[in-house]
Amino acid sequence: MTQDDQHSDAPAAEPRKPVFDGPPLSLEEELAAARAEPEAGPTIETINDSLADGVNRCPKCGSTDVQLRASTGMLVCLFCRHQWQEERVEEEFGLGVGIDELEGTVIASGAQEIAEGADDIVTLTCGGCGAEVVVDTAHAMNARCHWCRHTLNVNQRTPNGAVPDAVLPFKLTRDEAVEKIREFAGKRRLFAHPRFRKEFVPENVLGVYLPYLVVDARAEASYTGRGEVQTRRWTEKSGDNSVTYYAADVYQVDRSVSFTVDDLTMEGAADRAQFDSSTTNNIVNTILPFDTKNAVRWNSSYLVGFTSEKRDLDVADLSPKLEDQLLSIGRSQVHGSLDRFDRGVRWEGEKVDVGGSRWVSMYLPVWIYSYYQENTKMLHYIAVNARTGETMGSVPVSQWRLILAALTVGTFLEGIAGAILVGTA
């Protein structure tokens, strides 16, 4: 059936009538509406003005051939050998101060909502020679011009939200990371899957900048529930057995606490934000925290030689998770005030008021060794925090070895139990 057939019986189209949206406003009302302030949204603070031309250059010679020297944490110009470091965002943008006076939601420019429809693949025109270079921003935020070696980066071309405010440079060298990974896996050789043992090559480690949102917040959390205090404990004889009984007072308990948190770090990529038993996402989460106080102003030269992942979660996506984490923090704070309830406390209701929050988008450095286990279709990681060296991982296990060990221990214990029974009979 063609389109003409479908509409052959339809009446001729009438001229479109205006949609009725209520009685017309009076002149005064229309004037008042026009003068009214727009509805207040989150405050966006532009904290990095140096990205105006979209290229990070050596401050001495202007070259873009710059990369991180991990041993010193400094950027080095490969053209004139000048070394320097970007300013720490903590001092420059006053991130650690004024948390107790935060009002509403303050979002740094790099943490803005990611523009919808933002394409991962962008084409940049090389400022050095004019060649066109394609960058896949899902995996890398900069590229070299293959003709003139000019380093291009996507500060300007990538839409809102993809370029972070700050970056924490790699500190652990690759060799140190390899050593950490080798040590971690070495302790887990005995019950590791034979195929993993055969294919384990820690030199395949990759340095990755992962996107995070670092949050300062001011909040008040309240909790209500029941607590019990033991008043008496006694034992009654019942035949050959004795039974212990308790008496207790039951209390309605309310607690509230105001607090500020500094640099709460939240995953900015949806892939890693979900922790369920079918993934190993918790591994990368476990190597937190980073020394985010040492983060420096964003300069894409820090990314040369490393891969990077683009943030795909906005502040609105993470706000519910922030509230959950603030509730957990509040609970840990009030826990010390519950000592008198020796039979425990059961919280039944909770509430959090976030007075103010400040969000900064940051790239944090991780060395990752990944291994895809084919039979279970699971991706295992060993991740190393490239600042603190904290290492955590998931190593695929050999089920039959594990069961054999469990049966051996079980049989041994059962033998001892049998011997005791026979001995005391």
Next chain:
Amino acid sequence: MSALVTVLASGDGAPLWILAAGPAGALGTYWAIYRYYRNTDKSHAFERDTLIEAQPVQGHEEKVDHISRTRDPDIDGDNSAKYRERVRRLR
């Protein structure tokens, strides 16, 4: 079933439930090694490892009931130390 419990609980020597040590030990070994390799239970302890400045805790308590006789040594559903277990949100 009750007869079995009586048999297991009685006797002049060691109780028969000691025979459960074998299966319990096997399960415990399996779980401990699996967890050491896969680390499924680990996560970032943000409650402890984040810089937190808290004001003094406020609150009050009021006696609402008395339990005169129970065999339960603690309150049902104690979640005071399970910080991440969410309960009803008050508005």
